[in-house]
Structure formats: structure tokens, C-alpha cells
Amino acid sequence: MIWEISGLIWAFASGSWCHRLLLFAIWSSFFQNVLTLQTPLELTHISSTSLLEASPPKSGIFRPIEVSPAVIPHYMFPGKSLPPMYPTYPTTYDPVLTGRCPVNFSAISNILDKTASDCNQLYAPVLGNVICCPQFSSLLHIFQGFYSINSDNLVLLNAVADDCFKDIINILASRGANGSIPAICSVKSSNLTGGSCPVKDINTLEKIVNTSKLLEACSTVDPLKECCRSICQPAIIEAALKILGTQSFADNDKNHLDMLNDCKGVVYSWISRTLPHDAANTAFRILSACKVNKACPLDLKQPSEVIEACKNVAAPSPSCCSSLNTYIVGIQKQMLITNRQAIICATMLGSMLQKGGVMTNIYELCDVDLKDFSIQVADGQQGCLLRSLPADLVYDNSSGFSFTCDLSDNIAAPWPSSSSLTSLSLCAPEMSLPALPTSETLGNLGCRGGWTDLFVPILSFFVFGTLLF
Numbered sequence: 001m002i003w004e005i006s007g008l009i010w011a012f013a014s015g016s017w018c019h020r021l022l023l024f025a026i027w028s029s030f031f032q033n034v035l036t037l038q039t040p041l042e043l044t045h046i047s048s049t050s051l052l053e054a055s056p057p058k059s060g061i062f063r064p065i066e067v068s069p070a071v072i073p074h075y076m077f078p079g080k081s082l083p084p085m086y087p088t089y090p091t092t093y094d095p096v097l098t099g100r101c102p103v104n105f106s107a108i109s110n111i112l113d114k115t116a117s118d119c120n121q122l123y124a125p126v127l128g129n130v131i132c133c134p135q136f137s138s139l140l141h142i143f144q145g146f147y148s149i150n151s152d153n154l155v156l157l158n159a160v161a162d163d164c165f166k167d168i169i170n171i172l173a174s175r176g177a178n179g180s181i182p183a184i185c186s187v188k189s190s191n192l193t194g195g196s197c198p199v200k201d202i203n204t205l206e207k208i209v210n211t212s213k214l215l216e217a218c219s220t221v222d223p224l225k226e227c228c229r230s231i232c233q234p235a236i237i238e239a240a241l242k243i244l245g246t247q248s249f250a251d252n253d254k255n256h257l258d259m260l261n262d263c264k265g266v267v268y269s270w271i272s273r274t275l276p277h278d279a280a281n282t283a284f285r286i287l288s289a290c291k292v293n294k295a296c297p298l299d300l301k302q303p304s305e306v307i308e309a310c311k312n313v314a315a316p317s318p319s320c321c322s323s324l325n326t327y328i329v330g331i332q333k334q335m336l337i338t339n340r341q342a343i344i345c346a347t348m349l350g351s352m353l354q355k356g357g358v359m360t361n362i363y364e365l366c367d368v369d370l371k372d373f374s375i376q377v378a379d380g381q382q383g384c385l386l387r388s389l390p391a392d393l394v395y396d397n398s399s400g401f402s403f404t405c406d407l408s409d410n411i412a413a414p415w416p417s418s419s420s421l422t423s424l425s426l427c428a429p430e431m432s433l434p435a436l437p438t439s440e441t442l443g444n445l446g447c448r449g450g451w452t453d454l455f456v457p458i459l460s461f462f463v464f465g466t467l468l469f
Helices: 002-014 017-037 048-053 105-118 124-150 158-174 181-185 202-208 211-218 232-244 254-274 277-292 304-310 318-331 339-355 452-468
Strands: 065-067 394-396 400-405
Touching (some): 124 158, 124 181, 202 232, 211 254
Antiparallel strands (some): 394 400
């Protein structure tokens, strides 16, 4: 400890004014972080009985924050429907089933419970894209595979599919789920039938597809690698193409695309039949996360008024920022999105503004952050971005359902380098790093050069800090 302090003092005394300023900032933050990290991290749920005194949940530096609807003040208009962020408690009852779906639903009760929670009555419309619909889709795949265990078929007949689909929706609704899941997620009972896929039985599939390769690729899906260096997704597409009887087809061929998706559903059914339910559900959720994080789910209207107000702006402008703020407030009413989706949405909007002639980074001028592109929680004062692989909703008897926000700090919204989105990538290999300093830049004076004398004491400072805390 003494060596680290003496090293910092030496660097402070012998360095330039810029070195001294940097070391002072690091030294100050060190003591601040000591005090902060000594405070226990509190991710507690707030009781619904304390709504009037509620405050935003506490969180440590760079830690995820848990958001419960209970952090919202008491709703003053009981005669009207509740807004999305108010406490919700499931109303459960015994479902009325058709009696024509020959399945023991209790065998998949855990997956049904998880789906009912993720698609609960109040949150399903705002969490549909990132949590509810991926989980509901996973449930249907698992149900399809479970249904086929005692037969050679990997799909359901149309009549049975209709009855089973109704029973699934009724069971979910009886456990607190939103009854409009099919509409929210654009899913029909035909998703259980295999549609136009020419192969629907297990024997034919296993003769055509290298199932060992498929199982090896999808039995354990790595959430850190799958979205950028896919292993399971290509294996599923390869298997679907083989049972479809083709190697490839044009992207604009809608009929073949529909057939491919139907065959992918059959492959999903085989995977669900083979893997344990929890393992299959985890794999399917990761695959869904990779898919939803490739696009912006927000409805971005043409920002004509923002373009008009900000077209010739080069410095902070009240009229420009007011117009941009009004536009973003409209976005904030749509849905909760992930951090990756927010990056894509911010880049898309920036590209639209650039095409309209707004060349200045108005995100920076108007202090627009990534979290501004999602629904605001904590009494409308804090934006919430979900993790790229969102966690399931959690139910607590005192605070109802809650979910986890990924970012509690302010991260500036990215302004695109050009109006083209073709170069946008969130995968590490494609992301460029700053160039290393050359010998010429190292020789410069002031803040741009001469960092070598700072490296050793700063490095030891952080190493010591790591070991200590």
C-alpha cells in the first residue's frame, strides 16, 4: 500500500499539469468508490403498501437495477386502466379445457408457469418483443416435442392443434397471463402443424438429417458466442433445408421462406423431444435473443419536425432540442427494449435525421442517452434498458412482478458516422479499436504524450484496489 501511494505521489510531483490532474481525479474516485462499495447492494422489492413513500430502487455502480412497479406513486385515477408500470398481481383460477387435447399438461407445468409470468396480463404488451413472445414461442416448441413423445409425428394434426392451442392459452390465462398473447406475438395454432414442410415424422427426419451434429450444436448454446459466431442457428437452418429438399433459395421467394420456417419448426420439435425441457427452453430463449437484437422494434415515424428544427443547427438550440425531445417522448410510450436494440434504434433515427440534412450530432447537443429510447420507469425519471438476454420476470407477493434493467448510468446515444446502416455491427470482430500511439505521438508534450511514467503507478493502483476489494 505504501509503495502504491509513494508511486502516485512521485508521479504527481514529477508529471505535467495534465498528469497531476488525472492522478488527482483517480485518487478522488478511489476514496469515493471505497465508500460506495462498502455500502451493501440493495435490490429489494418495495412493498405495495408503501407506494406513497416509494422511491427508485437503489443500485451500486454499474450494477443492474431491479425495477418493480411498486416504485410508482399511488395512481390517482382508479376508474381508468392502469399504466404499464403499476403493480400487478396475477388472478388465478381453474381453467376450462376443451378435453380434446390428449396431453398431460402437468408434465410441462414449470414451462407454463414461466410463460404465464413472462406474459402476465399487464406487462405482455410492453415486454412482448423481448420477453413474452420469445418465451411463448419456446413453450410451443417444447409442447410440440412433448406431444410427439408417444408417436412418430413431430407435429399436430390441424383439428388437434386448434384444441391444444386453445387449452394452452386458457391455462396461461388462468395463471395470470394476458389472454391476447396470440395477437401480441402473431402466433396461430397452425404453428404446431408443421405447415407446408414435406417432412413431419421423426423417422424420415433422422434418415435425412445428421442429428448427432444437430444435437451437438444445440444441446448447449453459449449466450456470449451464439449471436456473433452462430453454431446452433446454422445447424437448424441446415437441417431444415435438408428436409425441405433444397440447399438454398432466393431471399425474396416468400413461398420457400414460409416452407423453410415450417421445417425449422419441425426441427425445433425434434430438439424439444430430445433435450430436457429446461435445456431446450434456455437454448430457444438465447436463439430468440439473437434474433430480436438484430433489429429495432420501435415504430420510428419520419422525424420531419425535428429535421426542420435542427437542419442548420451547429450549437445547442432550445427549439431543436425541444422538437427532438417531443419526438423521443412519443418513442418512450411504445415498449421496453434491450440495450442492443437501443443502439440500433438510436442509429436508425440518427440515419433518418442525416438523410434529412441534420449533419450535427444533436444527440450530444441535446443530451440524449440510450435509455431515452425505452419506456421510462421510476416515476418517469429513469429509462430502463433490458439486458441483451433479458431475464424472466420475477413475482413477489409484496410487490407483484418485477424485471431487471441493465443500465443505471447515462450512456450517450450513438450518432451514426454516415446515413448508411450497412456498416453497423455489434459483434466484437467487426468493431474497430482505436489505433495504438506511434513514436511521434508519444514524443508530444502535454496531455497527448508522455504517459509511460504514469503507467506503473496507475497499474499498481488498480491491481492493489482489486486485491483489496
